[in-house]
Amino acid sequence: MSWGQPRSLQARQLLAASIGLVAFLALAGYALDRAFLETAESNLYQRMSSYAAAYADSEFARDGTFVPPYMPPDPRFDRPGSGLYAEIVLPNGHWDSTSSIGPVLPDGKLLEAPMETFEGPLEITEINGQVGQAYRYGRGLIYVGGDDPDSEFPYTIYILEDTTALSRQVEVFREALWRYLGGAGLILLLLQGLILRWSLRPLRRVIEELKRVQRGVTSRMSERHPRELEPLAESINAFIEIERENLDQQRNTLADLAHSLKTPLAVLRARLDDNVPEAELREDVDLQLRRMNDLVSYQLARAASSGHALFSAPIDIEPHAEQLVRSLEKVYAGKGVLCEFDITEGVQFLGEPGDLQELLGNLLENAFKWANSRVLLTARPGETAPNRRPGLLIAVDDDGPGIPPEKVALVLQRGVRGDERVQGHGIGLSIVQDLVRAYRGVLDVRASEELGGARFEVQLPPRL
Structure with missing residues (x-):
């Protein structure tokens, strides 16, 4: 198909529907991806907050050192480089979980109670020396050791978790999301093509009827068409009827004119053959010429009045x-x-x-x-x-x-x-x-x- 040739209605509608469908699926996929990512980050925030609450229930020694719980809230805190880390920042030092041995983590600072922070992803160096990323949750607390106000001191709990698990979840979700959306898009495109073919069937029927009229198989178009195409069918039928009437009118006009002129011409021929006197012949010729002039004037007037247009301003x-x-x-x-x-x-x-x-x-x-x-x-x-x-x-x-x-x-x-x-x-x-x-x-x-x-x-x- 050349560039100058206009596309068919079905091709135009299918192209427009395809562009709209692709745009919709892209926007829907982006929205679902963002919603899943936000949900995953929210779940991560809740999980890290619960880990921080578990460490907040721990005690401190008389010298102010942190005493970790006997059983950590997650076994990964006891496995070096596991990707889940805990850090307790004290006024004169800090405590790190066993999992922090090896990786290089960003230093945390003391937060005022009851301040909370959720940051990330932050850059870290993993146990194998590669650069990674991690989210960090922090909560500022105050430890009260007894009745003595001087024994109170602030401290901050930081929980860090690398993005490996979250990235894997997002990757799996995105793969499934675009696979299902792509399949749904192909099915919708197929349905759209079938729907367009079905919806344009009345137009194809109109074209077939026009071809039948052109070949002379039928004399007019049928009246059973959708409501939107009824004015078109009525207009075409009106054109056909007007054209047929005009043709019949022209034939009738010529036939009537020929028939009307036969009598005056016959009279003139008879008078010429009878050798009538010149004066009488002139009178008859004048009479018959005036009669023929009236007949021609009438037929021309009738022919001029028969060609009115169907649509006029x-x-x-x-x-x-x-x-x-x-x-x-x-x-x-x-x-x-x-x-x-x-x-x-x-x-x-x-x-x-x-x-x-x-x-x-x-x-x-x-x-x-x-x-x-x-x-x-x-x-x-x-x-x-x-x-x-x-x-x-x-x-x-x-x-x-x-x-x-x-x-x-x-x-x-x-x-x-x-x-x-x-x-x-x-x-x-x-x-x-x-x-x-x-x-x-x-x-x-x-x-x-x-x-x-x-x-x-x-x-x-x-x-x-």
């Missing part, structure tokens, strides 16, 4: 509406139509700017065409759904004659005008209907309660 409605209204007020200046806005602040259209222009333009132009003096444009948020952007409601009311309920379906048909005396191609409302269908919305035409004319209401559902 939100578009503010009010600026587009104001621009359209200003243009329409100039076109219909003779009628003096006034357009009012009832637009919720911040309401937006989730789609292509061209679709918004077609939708508002055709609805407003139709309202201006039939209104007597007033038009009302309403825009506010529509329905909401979890994990989706809110829908949209757009309505255009006019105070014109209105549309009888039985003629609503007729008016929405392609090429049909509500009144043949009014100029137009009869495709504006059909474009609106096609746009609304493309956005999975609903177009409702009814009487206007506010202005008394017609009300064209568009409801667009929530989108991804």
Whole structure:
């Protein structure tokens, strides 16, 4: 694998988990090692303190010399160079245990009672001449020999133990600790790999389904996916459906255009073959050309309106509406139509700017065409759904004659005008209907309660 090639998700997660696991095991091992060492030193302190207490129960001779116990608290005190040493520091001398014969130990000083010290490791010279280390515990005491206060004198007991036994314990513990931690780390890494493979199985299933869709084995992805992958599957299915609809729309548009042009072309061919007078032929050619121009304009408009994107940046409605209204007020200046806005602040259209222009333009132009003096444009948020952007409601009311309920379906048909005396191609409302269908919305035409004319209401559902 080259350095520039990105790692897979499984490799990334396994690497991150491995680094985290190694760091955790290292910190845990260090913490356990320190805890064991502190515990061992504490046990050593307690043991040396008990040895000092045993020597503190000993007596002193009349001349002030120390009389050791008949049985030392540990046999090692009677074995030279054993690693466990005792020293009694007196005001005018000191006493050393038999084990101190041979090694060179650090000199202790007299401590005030009841002072205690625990030092180490201190450097010593062992009986074989090698340099070693030892811990030293000291306790300051006062001996009271009788009722005479002058017989009291201070003394200090020192207990020394080399680090051989403690180092051996620590070494054994560390060996066992890192062996067990290493084994646990390998097992955890194996489990982590299995868990990652199991957790990434839904992603591999998504990839397999995409490959099946690409090969044409299936038409869409299944809906049984983990909750985190449901938006991805829904988006991919939506892309597939939109692409399929766009392809079908393009095919239908070309087919409809070809079918629509066949009749005018056939009429022209027949008139040419009939050798009709030139004036009559010119009139027929003009009529059929205008008819073909209307058909081409309609099909191009429908094709342009069919390619809206699934994910689009939100578009503010009010600026587009104001621009359209200003243009329409100039076109219909003779009628003096006034357009009012009832637009919720911040309401937006989730789609292509061209679709918004077609939708508002055709609805407003139709309202201006039939209104007597007033038009009302309403825009506010529509329905909401979890994990989706809110829908949209757009309505255009006019105070014109209105549309009888039985003629609503007729008016929405392609090429049909509500009144043949009014100029137009009869495709504006059909474009609106096609746009609304493309956005999975609903177009409702009814009487206007506010202005008394017609009300064209568009409801667009929530989108991804």
